[in-house]
Amino acid sequence: MAEQTVTLSVRNVSKRFGDFSAVEDLSFDVRAGRVFGFLGPNGAGKTTTIRMIVGITVPDEGSVELFGQKISSALQDRIGYLPEERGLYKKMKIVDQLRYFAALKGVSAADTERKMDFWLDRMQLSDWKKKKTTDLSKGMQQKIQFISTVMHDPDLLILDEPFSGLDPINVEFLMDVISEFKTQDKTIIFSTHLMETAEKLCKDILLINKARKVISGSLREVKESYGKNLIALRATGSEAILSDRSIVAKTDVHADETIVHLNNGADPQLLLRRLIDGGAEITKFEEVEASLNDIFIDKIRGNHDNQG
């Protein structure tokens, strides 16, 4: 049932800076207990949108509703926001910084100590509690920033490129923590360029480009609507048939297979028949779904083409 509850509702939101339109008429919902992938190229308007959600800036038009209410200081305490550009006080002890950030989120002193020790222990940073930021490695600082984002036990977690600068082991570790939040019915908005990661984590996605929505929906819906016009092919003697632009839009040659992009509405069976008739020796012929990466690149390029 929880899945039906809407945590965040963005309605016709626009934000402009002078003549520059950062976000244009954007609407979407984020459902409770789901991981929501907020995707888009650099400069698409992601950070501006997130800033409006967390109440740092106010939209010029439209409304943002969080937990069914307009954003307020009290609601801010229920959000954990990890910005893409983030930092810590350079010359301050870790323990003092975490206490301050917790106090700003309205966590009581006793709770702060308990939660801080719990998270430092989990992140294997307990020995660094009394150290200053400058003594920590970049990855450790990242983990401290993550702790400051979750220490107040937020209901909505907004993570903007949380994995940048982390080694694979820590990425894996952080993924586990995020998955845990998912099982606790927390809502997570996850913004990234890494489509593989988004594909692994997100149930719903929203792709924006140049201030506007490009696609949205559940990952499943998006992929299905994109169609199954991709074929993973391993064959010899297929070159002539594949260069026939009446069926095949383009091909991507990978190491051990070729990804064939069919034209819209083209029948995979027709291609198979042509290949056999053409005398090709086929060891693999499989209809595959477009990866999120493909969709992303295709949509953004298409967007550019439309504009151009």
Add this chain to the structure above:
Amino acid sequence: MKKFLAVVKHEYKKVVLKWSFLIGTLLLPFLAACFALVPFIIFSLKGEPTRIVIVDPTGKIEPRLKANLSSEKMEARARKAAEESLKDFTPSQEEQIKRGSEQIVQQFEFISYDTKGALTNDIRADLNSMIVKGEADAYLLIPEDVDSGEATFEFRSRKAGDVVVNESFRQALDDAVRSQRLADANISEDRLKELTHAVNLDSKGIDEKGVERDSGGTYVASFVIGLMIYITLAIYGQAIMGAVVEEKETRIAEILFSSARPFELMMGKLVGVGLAGLTQLGIWVASAAVIVSIIALQTDMSALIGTLPSISPLMILYFLVFFLLGFFIYASIFALIGSMVTTVQEGGQFAFPPVMLMLVSFYFSIAVMRDPNSNLSFWVSIAPFFAPITMPVRILSETPPFWQIGLSFIVNAATIAGLIWLASRVYRVGMLMYGKRATIPEVWKWIRQA
């Protein structure tokens, strides 16, 4: 409100727990205490008494000299010296005078010596050998013709560097010889005192109510107060700018703004750092009071106390109020600059206007010291930006009527309200603008837009 207090606490601790703050706050009183107390401690250490041989062929000086070095005479002289600066003595000061005189008297021990009618040169040689053998510490050879202006008194001592003993001895001898000369000339000592009494130039200011005020040390004290406020404002203003730039540079602002309102954050910063400044001034004022009261217990230094202007608790309250006014005026300007720039170095270039304003205020305060009631003094002690430094100086030099202090307060409080309004608008936009320094037209746009 809870978040605001969290910010205040954070900013306060950040300043107060720094080594530079601890050193700055404690070192100044410590140095002052050293200057004031170390001589006091050293002089009160009781040394070995000085054993003195007096050779007096006249037989007239020696009894007078010994009488002058008795505790009664010493006490009377100390009392007279102190009376010039203090009108009434507290019981503890009385006690001090008594104890101090006794201590000095105990420093002298007279050894009787029989000249046996020997020649002066022989006596001198004999006494020198006594000193070498350690049988005596000093000797005084009194010439036969005391009344002659060229008469030389030979004083030789192993402890030539003992200033306290030597000075007391010299004074006692001086008095003894003078009274003997007067007696020889048949002049009454009391009559002479009346005739040669120094002119008493009573230099006191008169304030508008016609009440007399001491003006001796006022000039110095005003200068010190003006300088202290100027330096403290400059230091804390720059501290604010540094803290703002750090949060912008490290992008902490983004996290802070998602947790509390920018206005709360900025005000919390100003109030927290302001309280830290107040703490420092408070410690300085308190330790100054302690040091002055300790000095006041010293008879030797009591003359110095007399020259200090009387500073009432009300004046101290005024100083703190005007310090706070100045702090909020300059701190909000520095916060505004900090949120415009990208690095502290860049901020340094932009800090020129407020630093200039503070410097000009300080120069004006010197003009105020020289003539606290001129038109210029009136205007600069009311005007925004200048009053926080000039008004305390004026209050100390010659307290203006209350309505002027009140007017100055209102003018400057209104200035603060306006500056904070401006700064908070620039702050909430500027803190999230990374990459390049904002231009003045951009900042103007933020102010109008927000």
